[in-house]
Amino acid sequence: MTAVPPPPAAASWSLRGRLTRRVLIAVSLGWLASLVIGMLVVIHETNELLDDTLKTQARLTLKMLRDGGRLPAEDDDLPLRIITPQGIDRQAPWPALDHDGANEAEGWHVYRLSDAEHGLVVELGQPAATRWKEIREAARALLLLMMPTLALVLVLLRRTVTTSLAPALRYAHELDTRPAGDTSPLPTAVDLPRELRPIPKALNSYLQRIEALLQSERQFAANAAHELRTPLAAASAQAQLIAAGTADPEAARRLTQALQRLALLVERLLQLSRAEAGIGSAGTCDLIRVIRLLMADHDGAHILFDDADCDRAKAGVDADVAALILGNLLRNAIDHGTGQVTVRLRPETGVVIQNRVAPDAAFHPGRFEKSPRSSGAGLGLVIVESLARSNDVTLDFAIADGLATVCVGFPPPRHVTPAGQD
8 A cells, every 4th residue: 555645734934924024015015106106206397397497598598699698608418509580500419399398309308499579599408318317316316215214114014013923922922831731711811912812712712611521521430430330349249259159049140230230331331432423424324224123122122113104214314323312212211111112203204202101200311310210321311412413313302291202303314315225
């Protein structure tokens, strides 16, 4: 056989690291978005500022031309084209323009201003490369201003996450140092975030269930030891008398009865263990067949079975579950009833068990609970109820006018078998 490799272990992860990374990513994305928006604003404002500068200088130059003043010297960074009625006074590296205002022409930002009355045109230009240089310097300054802010946000974020998780880490340390057998409630008035406060309450609920189970197991162990001690002591005493040769003629019968009681108790304990292990989680069975097999096991008892003229009665539980439930109820009716036991099928996979009982009779559903006159183990109804809870079986117990009635409702079969097939 080929060995099946174990499943891979779940990768461990840090809540602090995950929170820091995700918040940092969100902050970084917001920072980048702000940087892009800021750059767009810088580009727009820089263009407007430089266009206004060109406009102001063009107006000043045009005014000087009208007034006959001295023109500014030629500047390679700000070339100037002047057109007079006599022709072009100064040349420029961009093509001719035909409308006033801000223009872009072959890598130049040009502002054109004309005076139709005097026939004057002034065009003042700036290289686009120079303008983009100014924009890059402004963007670099903006980036340098925002980088320390981002670093400060990172430091504060990590410190804030660490501080916020400190109460949870302290609480985890308290749980880790708690003794293994301590099932007392955990303190709920602890310094935990609102999102983590349900955890102590959930743990307390879990601890209460564990404590209840432990108490139940302790009680079961104590009662089982007590119940086993009695038949063992009786059997041991009779065996010693028989071995010493001092036993009376009834010693062998008493030994047999003690061993039978011990065997019955052990059988009930095994049945209870199977019931609490959750047997019969799926399957179907024929209730009529199960009941007839149980009647054969109790051949000496007076059992009347009314099958309602049915050939089969399918139920949605395993045959073992139905046999344990109905078998314990039949044994309970035979041992504690007076007279005949009636078993009757009812519609929709139901079984009714009835028998006459003494006036002071009562059902004892607790573990090892039984009437003073009972010689049983006190586990029959416990087994029945445990199996019923885990297999969706309904139970109804009633005693009226000296008649004990138990109604058992089995779930319907999950898959209907075609007619004529078992």
